Amino acid sequence: MTVFPGFTLPEELRVLRDQVRRFIREEILPLEQRLDPDAPEIPDEDFERLSAKTKAAGLWALAAPEEYGGGGLDTFSMCVVLEAMAQHRMGLYNPGCGVFGRYPPPAIWAGTRAQIEKYAVPTIREGRRTFFAITEPSGGSDPAGAIQTRAERRGDRWVLNGRKVFISHAHEATWGVVFARTDRAKGRAGISCFIVERGTPGFTARNIRTIRTSAVPNDVVFEDCEIPAENLVGQEGQGLDLAFDLLVKQRFPYSACNLGVAVAAHRMAVAHAKQRSTFGVPLSQRQAIQWMLADAEVELRAARWLIWEGAWKADRGEDARVEASIAKLYSSEVLGRVIDAAVQIHGGYGVSKEFPLERWYREARVRRIGEGPSEVHRMVIARALFR
Ligand SMILES: Cc1cc2nc3c(=O)[nH]c(=O)nc-3n(C[C@H](O)[C@H](O)[C@H](O)COP(=O)(O)OP(=O)(O)OC[C@H]3O[C@@H](n4cnc5c(N)ncnc54)[C@H](O)[C@@H]3O)c2cc1C
Structure with a gap:
C-alpha cells in the first residue's frame, strides 16, 4: 500500500521562498520606509545596487527560460515565490520593486529566434520595461470586436494607425507588443501581433492619471507608424x-x-x-x-x-x-x-x-x-x- 505523502512543497522551493522573504524584509521594506509613499519606483541607484545582489544570489529572472539566462522556474513555483515577493508597499504592481527581474510580454515567446534574441533577451538580462497594447477607446473586455487599430502592409513595412488606451509603461518602455487589425473581413482571425519600439516615428504616449500609483498607463497614438515587416510576431491573423x-x-x-x-x-x-x-x-x-x-x-x-x-x-x-x-x-x-x-x-x-x-x-x-x-x-x- 502506498502512503499518501501529503501536501508539502519541495525543500528547494521552500528554501527559495525563504531567501525571497528575507530579501524583502531586509532590503525592500527598509528602503520603502525612506521613500515617498506614492513613489512609483525605487531610485535607479537602488535598483542597480539591489539587482546586483539578487543576480549574485541567483534570484534574478527566476521565471525566464534557462537558455535565455533565467532561472527556468515553472508557473507553480513562481506563484509560491511571487506570493512572498509582493509583500511590500509597491508589491502589487511592482513585486520586489523589479529587483528580481522583469519579463517581456509572453507573446514574444511565439516569435522567431531572431525576435527573441533581439527583444526578449536584453529585457530579461537588464530588467527593462516593456508594454502590452491591446485595449482601445472602443473597449477592452472584448478586443476581438473592439480593435480598430489597423496595420497595413506596404512593401517591406507595416504601417500602424489607431489608438490604444490604458497601456501601462508605454511612455518608458523600450519596446512592446501591439495588436492591430490586418484584415477587416476576418473578425477575430484578422488581428495580428507586432513588436513596436518606443521612439518609432508616429508613436506617441501620454500618461493617464489613475487611482494606481505604480505602472502608469498611457494613451498611445499610432499615426503612420512604420515598422519593419519582420516585426510581425507569429502568423498574420494569429494575434x-x-x-x-x-x-x-x-x-x-x-x-x-x-x-x-x-x-x-x-x-x-x-x-x-x-x-x-x-x-x-x-x-x-x-x-x-x-x-x-x-x-x-x-x-x-x-x-x-x-x-x-x-x-x-x-x-x-x-x-x-x-x-x-x-x-x-x-x-x-x-x-x-x-x-x-x-x-x-x-x-x-x-x-x-x-x-x-x-x-x-x-x-x-x-x-x-x-x-x-x-x-x-x-x-x-x-x-x-x-x-
Ligand atoms: C490602470 C490600468 C492599467 C491597464 N493596463 C493595460 C495595459 O497595459 N494594456 C492593455 O492592453 N490594457 C490595459 N488596461 C485596460 C484594461 O485591460 C481594460 O480596462 C479592461 O480590459 C476593461 O476594458 P474597458 O476599460 O474598455 O471596459 P469595457 O470593456 O468598456 O467594460 C466596462 C465594464 O463593463 C462590464 N462588462 C464588460 N463585459 C461584460 C460582460 N460580458 N458581461 C457583464 N459585464 C461586462 C465590466 O464591469 C467592465 O468593467 C489597463 C487598465 C487600467 C485601469
Whole structure:
C-alpha cells in the first residue's frame, strides 16, 4: 500500500521562498520606509545596487527560460515565490520593486529566434520595461470586436494607425507588443501581433492619471507608424490566439501577487488587533473583529489552493483557461475584501500614508478591472459550465 505523502512543497522551493522573504524584509521594506509613499519606483541607484545582489544570489529572472539566462522556474513555483515577493508597499504592481527581474510580454515567446534574441533577451538580462497594447477607446473586455487599430502592409513595412488606451509603461518602455487589425473581413482571425519600439516615428504616449500609483498607463497614438515587416510576431491573423493562450499562464503569477498583498494586509490587521485596545479591551477579543479576520483567513487559504491547483495544471500542459479565470477572479475579489477589513481594523491609520494599506486599497481596485474585468472571467467560467 502506498502512503499518501501529503501536501508539502519541495525543500528547494521552500528554501527559495525563504531567501525571497528575507530579501524583502531586509532590503525592500527598509528602503520603502525612506521613500515617498506614492513613489512609483525605487531610485535607479537602488535598483542597480539591489539587482546586483539578487543576480549574485541567483534570484534574478527566476521565471525566464534557462537558455535565455533565467532561472527556468515553472508557473507553480513562481506563484509560491511571487506570493512572498509582493509583500511590500509597491508589491502589487511592482513585486520586489523589479529587483528580481522583469519579463517581456509572453507573446514574444511565439516569435522567431531572431525576435527573441533581439527583444526578449536584453529585457530579461537588464530588467527593462516593456508594454502590452491591446485595449482601445472602443473597449477592452472584448478586443476581438473592439480593435480598430489597423496595420497595413506596404512593401517591406507595416504601417500602424489607431489608438490604444490604458497601456501601462508605454511612455518608458523600450519596446512592446501591439495588436492591430490586418484584415477587416476576418473578425477575430484578422488581428495580428507586432513588436513596436518606443521612439518609432508616429508613436506617441501620454500618461493617464489613475487611482494606481505604480505602472502608469498611457494613451498611445499610432499615426503612420512604420515598422519593419519582420516585426510581425507569429502568423498574420494569429494575434488574439497568442494574446490569450499566453495570458492564461500569466494569470496565475498575477493572482499570486494579489494573494501576497492580501496576506501582508491580513498579517498587519491581526497584529494591530492584538495590540490596540478600545473601551479597555483589545480589538482581538471583539467578536466583530475576530469574524472579519476569520473570514479573511478562510478566503486567503482558498485563494492559495485555487492558484496552486490551476498553475500545477497549466504546468502539466493541460487546458487551464477556466482555472486561470477562477484564480484571477477570486484572488482579486478576496484581495479587495481582505484589504478593506484591514483598513477598517486600523481605523484612521488604515487610510493614512504612514502604512501601505491605503496604497494597496487603491491599487487593489484596479485588479478587478485590468487583465479582464471580473464579469468577463465569470462569463468564461459560466460558458464552460454550459458547454
Ligand atoms: C490602470 C490600468 C492599467 C491597464 N493596463 C493595460 C495595459 O497595459 N494594456 C492593455 O492592453 N490594457 C490595459 N488596461 C485596460 C484594461 O485591460 C481594460 O480596462 C479592461 O480590459 C476593461 O476594458 P474597458 O476599460 O474598455 O471596459 P469595457 O470593456 O468598456 O467594460 C466596462 C465594464 O463593463 C462590464 N462588462 C464588460 N463585459 C461584460 C460582460 N460580458 N458581461 C457583464 N459585464 C461586462 C465590466 O464591469 C467592465 O468593467 C489597463 C487598465 C487600467 C485601469
